[in-house]
Amino acid sequence: MKVISILTSHLFNLNSDGPYVIPGGGLERYIWELCETIQEIGMKVTVHQLTPLGSFHKQIRNIEIIGHQVKEEERVNKIMQMSDTIDGLIVYAGIEKLGPAFPYQIGSIGISYGMSFAQGSVVDCSLEEELKHTTYDRLQQIVVVSTLALGGIRCYQHSNERTQGIVIRQSVDILKFKPVLHWSELRNALRIVFPRALDQGREVVNTLLLIDRILQAYPEVIVEFANDSEEENAYTHAFRLWLKDHPYKERIVNEKYTFRKMVEAYRKANIVVIPSFVKEGSAYSCLEAMSCGIPVIAGNRGGINDFIVDGYNGVLVDPFEDPLFNGISRLLDHADVRRYLGSNARRTASAFDKNVWKRQWMKLFQSMSDVDIGSKEQRPAD
Incomplete structure (x- = not known):
């Protein structure tokens, strides 16, 4: 039986034996689903x-x-050591963190889930001589989850027919994540769901200020934070302090879901907000909400642009308090706009169905089945 080895700096939560053993982070979910697909094809x-x-x-x-x-x-040295001892096809997860100069095994696959801040600038692309020996060209195939990441990776590639770059975005199970009737609208109550952990300082401040304004202006609105984060940090501490004595805390819900249970949060939602302040490689939460026919308002950052066309299947705004407030207010005030965006979002999600994603990966593995996978002796001298 052919063996595929995946090298990653993190995947499973080894402190947990419960439902959170597989975290809900984007990269972890992507790799886990890839493992399942590899098994499915024998x-x-x-x-x-x-x-x-x-x-x-x-x-x-x-x-x-x-x-x-x-x-x-x-970490980097350890992954190099692991590469030297593994025979067969290797998949490196998170190559944007390993960098272009890493001595990847020839004939392997690299997955770029995001784009590091050091990549993708005009200056980097112009330094051809300095980048002569710092490329991703050892890899047989590079898979990225967004066009943004692909652009960054290609800045570090030379004209090399052996190395290719393809986009295999995240996926969604459109049969599981599907629209339901929003009974809450019949009760004259609307629920806004934030399906992510707030893990950036500016993002936390913007979001909490935004919610204060929304709850004050719209007494029928309920706000829910839905995520699987167990991490304790300064941001979660600040959130608890904010929630403890909030004048509208009876309309604020903080619920924990595993990523397999997130559909329950979307089934209660009328609007989903993804207030990404920093670069967003991509977002399962965005696709899942869209597949459920929920209008999404998101920060105009990174890979989310691959999913949302502003005004057609969602709303893209600068991720600051005022633009977010104005965008959400428009959706709260106009049920017809919510229905229009949600209907188009559902149609869009079908292009990212999980079965399509599986076929893309199966095709890739089949195309590499006859590739002569390089060993450490075949690597070019650095």
Whole structure:
């Protein structure tokens, strides 16, 4: 049986034996679904995961997981060592963090989930001589989840017929995430759902100020925070302090869902808000809400532009308090606009159906089945 090895700096939450063992982060979900697809086409998958918690070897839902203990500053060197000891096809997850100069195994696949802040500038693209030996050209195939990431990766590639770049965006199960009748509208109550952890300082401030204004201006509105985050940090602490004595706290819901249960949050939602302030590689929450026929208002950042066409199937705004407030107010005030955007969002989501995503990955693996996978002896000298 052909074996595919996935190398990643993180995937499973090894501190948890419960439903959160597979976190709901975008990269983790993408890799987990890739593992399932590899198994479906009759190949064996082994995940090599870096961890500070100690080495281990276990199976999680029939996926072989090998944990390699490593300190933060040793991550890159550890992945290099793992590459040297693995035979067969390797998939490197998160190559935007490893960088273009990493000695990838020839004939392997790289996945870029986002784009680092060091990539994609005009200056980088113009330094051809300096980039002569810092390219992703060792990889047989590069898979990115957004056109934004593809542009950044190509700045570090030379004209090389062997290396290609393709976009295989995130996917959604359109049979699971489907529209339902919004009974809440019949009760003259509207629910706004924020389906993400607030993990950026500016994003937290913008969002909390925004909610204060919405709740004051619209007494029929309920706001729900829906995410699977277990992380304790300064932002979650600030959120709890804000919520504790909030004058409208009876209309604020803070609910935890695993990513498999998020459909329950969308079924109650009338509007979904994704207030991304920094670069957004892509967003499962955006696709899932769209598939449920919910109008999405999002920060005009990164890969979300691959899903939302402003005014047709959602709303894109600068991710600041005033533009977000104005966009949400328009949706709250006009049920016909919500229905129009939601209907078009559902149509759009069908292009990103999970079965289409699986066929794209199956086609890629089949095209590489005859590739002579390089070993460490075949690598060019750096």
